[in-house]
Amino acid sequence: MSVFKVCSKVLTVYFVSLFFADLHAQSAANPYLPSLMPDRIILNVTADPSTSMAVNWRTSELVTESFAEIAVASADPRFTDEVKRIKAKSEKLEWEDTPTATYHSLVFDNLTPNTKYAYRVGQGDQWSEWIHFNTAGKTGSKFSFIYHGDVQTNIRSMWSRVVRDAYAKAPDAVLMMYAGDLINKANRDVEWGDWFEAGGFIHSMIPGFPTPGNHDHYDGPNGKNTTSVFWRPQFTLPENGPAGLEETCYYSDIQGMRFISLNSDQAEESDEYLEKQRIWMEKVLKDNPNKWTCVTFHHPIYSPKSTRDNKRMRETFKPLFDKYKVDLVLQGHDHTYARGMAKIPMQQKGAVSPTMYVVSVSGPKMTASNVEKATWMDRSALYTQLYHVITVDNDLLEFKAYTATGELYDAFDLVKQKGKINKVIDKIPQNVPEKR
Numbered sequence: 001m002s003v004f005k006v007c008s009k010v011l012t013v014y015f016v017s018l019f020f021a022d023l024h025a026q027s028a029a030n031p032y033l034p035s036l037m038p039d040r041i042i043l044n045v046t047a048d049p050s051t052s053m054a055v056n057w058r059t060s061e062l063v064t065e066s067f068a069e070i071a072v073a074s075a076d077p078r079f080t081d082e083v084k085r086i087k088a089k090s091e092k093l094e095w096e097d098t099p100t101a102t103y104h105s106l107v108f109d110n111l112t113p114n115t116k117y118a119y120r121v122g123q124g125d126q127w128s129e130w131i132h133f134n135t136a137g138k139t140g141s142k143f144s145f146i147y148h149g150d151v152q153t154n155i156r157s158m159w160s161r162v163v164r165d166a167y168a169k170a171p172d173a174v175l176m177m178y179a180g181d182l183i184n185k186a187n188r189d190v191e192w193g194d195w196f197e198a199g200g201f202i203h204s205m206i207p208g209f210p211t212p213g214n215h216d217h218y219d220g221p222n223g224k225n226t227t228s229v230f231w232r233p234q235f236t237l238p239e240n241g242p243a244g245l246e247e248t249c250y251y252s253d254i255q256g257m258r259f260i261s262l263n264s265d266q267a268e269e270s271d272e273y274l275e276k277q278r279i280w281m282e283k284v285l286k287d288n289p290n291k292w293t294c295v296t297f298h299h300p301i302y303s304p305k306s307t308r309d310n311k312r313m314r315e316t317f318k319p320l321f322d323k324y325k326v327d328l329v330l331q332g333h334d335h336t337y338a339r340g341m342a343k344i345p346m347q348q349k350g351a352v353s354p355t356m357y358v359v360s361v362s363g364p365k366m367t368a369s370n371v372e373k374a375t376w377m378d379r380s381a382l383y384t385q386l387y388h389v390i391t392v393d394n395d396l397l398e399f400k401a402y403t404a405t406g407e408l409y410d411a412f413d414l415v416k417q418k419g420k421i422n423k424v425i426d427k428i429p430q431n432v433p434e435k436r
């Protein structure tokens with residue numbers, strides 16, 4: 001063998017071992033490296049999920065073109081003969097030491113309401129399994145949705161049990177809502193990997209309705225508060241919010257309920273974004289043909305924590321919630337559970353609030369700084385991982401809070417009354433003491 005050949009062999013071995021050493025080091029630090037096979041598959045709501053549905057997925061950067069296929073689902077496996085193939089919008093995400101990946105997204109449109117579809121995503125010989133979802137039904141028909149407070153920490157190890165129990169209780173939920181702080185460090189890929197791993201196939205079957213919290217934001221260029229670099233590539237949410245807050249401030253109408261997401265972190269940090277959202281919120285509440293309205297954001301209007309008070313949010317939005325009789329406000333941030341309505345005054349006339357305010361937590365990060373139960377709370381809990389199933393049937397809304405172990409912890413009904421605020425029927429389970 002010539003000296004040249006020996007040298008080139010040695011160099012080849014050296015570079016190949018470097019490549020594998022690098023791969024090994026990367027996967028040791030991040031077990032969620034992207035590959036040719038799609039992962040992080042997630043459905044998201046559109047403005048009208050009765051006729052459209054959004055989907056996102058991730059691959060390695062080697063994939064520059066990916067597709068989704070969709071058909072009406074059938075037990076006859078030959079449904080695959082009828083598929084429609086759609087090319088995704090694909091964007092490369094390069095961020096500091098995160099493994100570079102391609103994020104793919106598209107919106108299935110012209111769907112039939114109240115119909116089960118089967119879809120898969122991929123390219124070449126790398127495809128996901130066939131996954132089912134249901135389009136929303138018509139206005140007024142009964143439906144359920146799931147609400148989670150902060151997920152944030154120990155996501156794979158401790159939140160997985162919550163999301164799985166929630167799915168077992170309400171597998172046909174029209175959406176899964178997240179009241180912010182989905183993860184702890186906005187741009188840490190491994191935490192998003194944990195979030196997708198914990199929810200697994202549930203993310204790909206029930207559309208997500210996430211609102212960002214403070215931990216989903218970071219200090220961007222020039223110190224400007226910015227939503228995670230992963231947010232827009234990995235979610236496709238309605239772009240019907242104010243300019244500059246696309247996909248974080250938005251709304252969706254489902255079966256007679258208007259679901260609204262506010263970006264409270266941007267509202268807390270910027271006068272401009274607070275005012276933009278106030279103007280937008282008034283319009284969205286005023287021109288609302290739905291019987292029910294549910295608003296979600298991260299920083300609570302009433303805090304269960306004695307050390308916290310989100311005065312800006314309360315002074316800006318509560319007058320609108322009072323005026324337009326918002327039914328339900330679902331929030332996070334305080335790592336504890338509390339809900340109340342009866343003892344909250346309506347800002348203008350001293351009358352009783354038309355809105356039920358709820359704060360909750362689904363992950364294991366807990367707070368102990370609210371040992372004293374605040375007067376606004378009708379039911380509360382400390383050190384309890386929870387999820388919530390809300391069912392709406394015409395004039396009746398049933399709210400159920402379940403612990404991570406599936407026990408009913410709190411419940412109430414809201415009943416629509418003509419010309420009056422909702423009647424509240426407390427259904428706190430008798431044999432379950434308040435966890436304080």
Ligand SMILES: [Fe+2]
Pocket residue numbers: 181213214215298332333334
């Ligand atoms: Fe928070």
